[in-house]
Amino acid sequence: MHDYMKAMKRQFCPETESRHRSEAERLHHLLSQRLIMRDRRLLLHLVDEHGMLLEEEALAAFTAGFKLAVGLAKELSLEESYSFDSEEEHRAVAACAASKTAPHKTIEAPQQGQRR
Numbered sequence: 001m002h003d004y005m006k007a008m009k010r011q012f013c014p015e016t017e018s019r020h021r022s023e024a025e026r027l028h029h030l031l032s033q034r035l036i037m038r039d040r041r042l043l044l045h046l047v048d049e050h051g052m053l054l055e056e057e058a059l060a061a062f063t064a065g066f067k068l069a070v071g072l073a074k075e076l077s078l079e080e081s082y083s084f085d086s087e088e089e090h091r092a093v094a095a096c097a098a099s100k101t102a103p104h105k106t107i108e109a110p111q112q113g114q115r116r
């Protein structure tokens with residue numbers, strides 16, 4: 001599944017070239033020119049590890065979003081599709097049932113000899 005998610009991420013979330021990426025590369029190049037060989041290797045190792053961490057986090061975020069979307073789709077498929085007519089019919093039946101169970105005032109017929 002991990003490979004599948006990586007392929008989906010590559011397909012639906014293409015990397016964008018940003019000014020931040022080019023600025024980071026410029027600074028990396030500038031710094032590596034100023035460092036001695038041993039420190040350059042350490043810097044490259046740091047940059048590689050940071051890149052891997054960012055890639056793993058991006059994939060984890062994509063996977064979580066994908067799982068959320070699948071869960072929502074499943075939940076929505078379990079429900080009946082919305083119908084305004086069915087909802088109105090349900091409300092009418094409920095109102096009718098409520099009016100039948102509600103106490104009604106009855107008018108008593110006047111007894112003989114009594115006036116209203």
